[in-house]
Amino acid sequence: MSSYLSVLKKYAVFNGRSRRKEYWMFVLFNFIFSIAAIIIDNLLGFSVAGLPYGFIYLIYMLAVLLPGLAASVRRLHDTGKSGWWVLISLVPFIGGIWLLVLLCIEGNSGTNQYGEDPKQVLN
Numbered sequence: 001m002s003s004y005l006s007v008l009k010k011y012a013v014f015n016g017r018s019r020r021k022e023y024w025m026f027v028l029f030n031f032i033f034s035i036a037a038i039i040i041d042n043l044l045g046f047s048v049a050g051l052p053y054g055f056i057y058l059i060y061m062l063a064v065l066l067p068g069l070a071a072s073v074r075r076l077h078d079t080g081k082s083g084w085w086v087l088i089s090l091v092p093f094i095g096g097i098w099l100l101v102l103l104c105i106e107g108n109s110g111t112n113q114y115g116e117d118p119k120q121v122l123n
Contacts, residue, residue, distance in 0.1 A: 003029075004026050007068075010074075011066060011070070017107065017112075017115050017118050018078055019078065020078075020106065022071070023072070023074075030064055034057065038057050041053055041055065069086070076103070077112075078108065078114070
């Protein structure tokens with residue numbers, strides 16, 4: 001949960017680096033909260049006709065769109081890639097797979113052009 005909150009504290013910070021743990025814990029909690037928002041939408045009757053989600057889910061997703069994008073850019077910075085690589089996901093089929101690979105690989109050890117190694121800063 002602390003990783004999720006640390007990403008939210010850096011709401012629109014696109015510079016620096018982010019560890020794999022921070023990024024993937026954010027993704028995990030974001031998934032859990034998204035499912036909870038869908039369930040609440042359905043229980044309260046806010047779901048849009050023909051769709052499983054509604055108003056609460058849409059508000060939540062808009063609220064975490066920018067921090068999620070910023071966390072992805074910082075994660076790419078940790079691997080030594082520019083944040084613009086997030087746009088590779090627009091390439092059909094291969095783009096999303098390649099972005100997933102980039103988000104999963106271990107970051108560069110030591111300082112790179114985007115900042116200090118977040119593993120060394122914590123130790």
